[in-house]
Amino acid sequence: MAEKRNITRLIFSISSLVDLGQEVTSAKSFNERMKTALYVVTGMFSVPKAALLVYNSNQQRLKLLTHKGLKDTTWGNIHVKAKHIKSFSKNEPYSLSKIKTNFLYNPNTEALEKFHTKTFIPLFAKDEFVGAICLGKRLSRPSYLRSEKNVLKVVANQIAITLHNSSLFRRLTNKVNENKKLYENMRHIYNDTIKAFAAAIDAKDVYTKNHSFRVAKYAVAIAGELGWKEKDVEAIYVAGLLHDIGKITIDRGVINKGEDLSVSELSEIKRHPQISYDILSKINFPWKDLVHFVKHHHERIDGRGYPDSLQGEELSDGVKILAIADAFDAMTTDRPYRKKLSLTEALHEVKKCLGTQFDRRISNVFFRVLQKEIKGETKEAQILPHLDKGFNPTVITSLLETITAELSA
Ligand SMILES: [Fe+2]
Structure with missing residues (x-):
């Protein structure tokens, strides 16, 4: 009986992972894709409230990217220092109590508690801390089985890669825009120089x-x-x-x-x-x-x-x-x-x-x-x-x- 339950769970996890894979690579906008990915995760583990946070390395803060079931999203950003990032296990689910005592400051944990965070998963892609998933209380059993934790890790990894790629793309786009502005400025200077030359010719x-x-x-x-x-x-x-x-x-x-x-x-x-x-x-x-x-x-x-x-x-x-x-x-x-x-x-x-x-x-x-x-x-x-x-x-x-x-x- 237990074996049959495990097989059913395994099949469900695999099909959810396939769904997730399709969602994060779909043609929808980035925000839409991330929202759907979060919904797939919460569906897999029967979690009615959850949030996906993205890490801003310049500000050293986690910011809300998308959520499910939250009424209040006005809470502050979560400050995460470099030393905490170093001690996180990559894409590993942490209980709230462990996060509270080991990593985050009080004001930050208040923010996490506002939407009943029970599990916190730091997201890493290519050794870079890119965000976190906060999962609320489960409707089924409160804790996660070892096999479920493994699935969570796979899911977290996939979402982390998508976040990383998007941030790379954003950085690249910013760079392209910066270069474009620089090029435009140079063009103006260039045009002005040519016009100045023309004025010098005509002045003669x-x-x-x-x-x-x-x-x-x-x-x-x-x-x-x-x-x-x-x-x-x-x-x-x-x-x-x-x-x-x-x-x-x-x-x-x-x-x-x-x-x-x-x-x-x-x-x-x-x-x-x-x-x-x-x-x-x-x-x-x-x-x-x-x-x-x-x-x-x-x-x-x-x-x-x-x-x-x-x-x-x-x-x-x-x-x-x-x-x-x-x-x-x-x-x-x-x-x-x-x-x-x-x-x-x-x-x-x-x-x-x-x-x-x-x-x-x-x-x-x-x-x-x-x-x-x-x-x-x-x-x-x-x-x-x-x-x-x-x-x-x-x-x-x-x-x-x-x-x-x-x-x-
Ligand atoms: Fe001439």
Whole structure:
């Protein structure tokens, strides 16, 4: 008879352990999983009141994670010192009296008594104290048989591992979040540094204040319309900001002279894309194409540009974008040798230079972006805010429609 009872108990314990195993590995939230695990344990041993506590090693305190049958959960946290942790047997059930006399202080035992703790199990995973299970009075026999204590140890071990893994995961998530914040801060510093560089470049040329910022914005607008990936858009943005960095080494008098440049002065100015490249290629940017965009921003489709006289499809899309963004801004701002063009004049000028200076496809995208911005169809206008407001939107829209229709034909 006793043997049959033992077998029935064994089968019950095994099936409960299987339940527990499934619960702690289920897809539920961590708190839900731990609550269900505690319910499985209390069901196994007929305990109506119980609590699962998690250990915070920084505060050296056990805190309530989840419970069963407790009305009052306002009791304080339980202070557990390192020396007590050392003397605990791992995942071993302790009677309350033993815990009271050997390990915990009075205020702590009061907290344990509030929910009638009769058995206290310190939870360990990989030698780390991670929490505790407090079991109340059993409805069946008050004490635990040796075999039941063994099952309790197995259960405690499983819960301890789950707690440990979750705390590892939490620590890892915190670390990832910390790194993310650090990375964001670095990015801000990085962006500010690049902008400061761009401001320094623009400051050298009295006529081109904020030129680099506008070129960067126009280039972003075109790349965005082309459906470029975020990282590539960033590359063209920074390329726009830094494309003229080489001008820093060129004499201010030559840069601001404008008209009547001597042959040597002109060739001096024409050196700036190569110098920009030389400077920037020493920096380990996260965008490998950036220096290429910068080096070739004065190339032309017909091969009459510089420094390498690239032509046609030798020019990458990034180069074509930067070329039109740069030239369009030059047309729509005052220069030492001429007044700025009106928007209508600038658009006609771009149109005139299609297939010679500018790529037709990329220019068409540029026209389309401008059209969308005028119609208010973009989330944030990148070009329009920098243009003179004196144009007639209806006239410009109709001009753009005509040009884009011709280009698409
Ligand atoms: Fe340039």
